[in-house]
Amino acid sequence: GENVEQHPSTLSVQEGDSAVIKCTYSDSASNYFPWYKQELGKGPQLIIDIRSNVGEKKDQRIAVTLNKTAKHFSLHITETQPEDSAVYFCAATPPYNNDMRFGAGTRLTVKP
Amino acid sequence: ETGVTQSPTHLIKTRGQQVTLRCSSQSGHNTVSWYQQALGQGPQFIFQYYREEENGRGNFPPRFSGLQFPNYSSELNVNALELDDSALYLCASSVDRATNEKLFFGSGTQLSVL
Numbered sequence: 001g002e003n004v005e006q007h008p009s010t011l012s013v014q015e016g017d018s019a020v021i022k023c024t025y026s027d028s029a030s031n032y033f034p035w036y037k038q039e040l041g042k043g044p045q046l047i048i049d050i051r052s053n054v055g056e057k058k059d060q061r062i063a064v065t066l067n068k069t070a071k072h073f074s075l076h077i078t079e080t081q082p083e084d085s086a087v088y089f090c091a092a093t094p095p096y097n098n099d100m101r102f103g104a105g106t107r108l109t110v111k112p
Numbered sequence: 113e114t115g116v117t118q119s120p121t122h123l124i125k126t127r128g129q130q131v132t133l134r135c136s137s138q139s140g141h142n143t144v145s146w147y148q149q150a151l152g153q154g155p156q157f158i159f160q161y162y163r164e165e166e167n168g169r170g171n172f173p174p175r176f177s178g179l180q181f182p183n184y185s186s187e188l189n190v191n192a193l194e195l196d197d198s199a200l201y202l203c204a205s206s207v208d209r210a211t212n213e214k215l216f217f218g219s220g221t222q223l224s225v226l
């Protein structure tokens with residue numbers, strides 16, 4: 001089955017700087033790659049997603065890039081703000097089942 | 113439009129007991145998935161229900177079972193609780209297709225097994 005690895009496990013940046021979180025996946029058949037933000041005491045919230053037929057997607061300060069050949073995808077947050085502080089999860093889903101595999105998470109801290 | 117709601121928010125059980133967790137899907141969503149999230153880890157897929165039928169299952173034993181009702185709400189039942197079942201149980205719903213795209217998660221039920 002699919003295996004997703006996520007790095008780094010913790011990331012601390014200064015307000016206004018950029019943050020990058022990287023994930024690799026093992027199953028070349030995976031075709032859907034969402035990113036979730038989880039704040040304390042809440043469930044994960046979808047912030048951006050990308051399908052395998054697209055290389056990059058952007059939504060305001062957030063962007064995701066996908067390299068199918070290398071089987072890795074990244075989350076880029078620009079102009080970080082303290083409210084971006086949370087745990088971020090990447091995930092990957094193959095088309096042949098509904099077993100979405102999540103990375104172990106990255107705890108992002110944005111210091112004012 | 114109401115979001116995904118789960119009950120109870122917290123639960124304490126002892127080893128060997130049984131537990132039922134409940135989830136109401138977001139309005140207009142007919143697919144419900146359940147995930148287990150251990151402390152410091154990502155969510156792990158338990159199973160999914162689509163139009164009242166199980167539609168995929170992760171690597172969880174049969175003592176984890178579920179139901180989906182005609183109004184698309186769902187229950188997760190766990191029998192013979194073990195200490196390792198202590199975790200946050202998340203319910204997620206999605207709209208009108210049996211896939212994992214655009215999942216909306218509830219805030220979860222924190223289960224502690226003593």
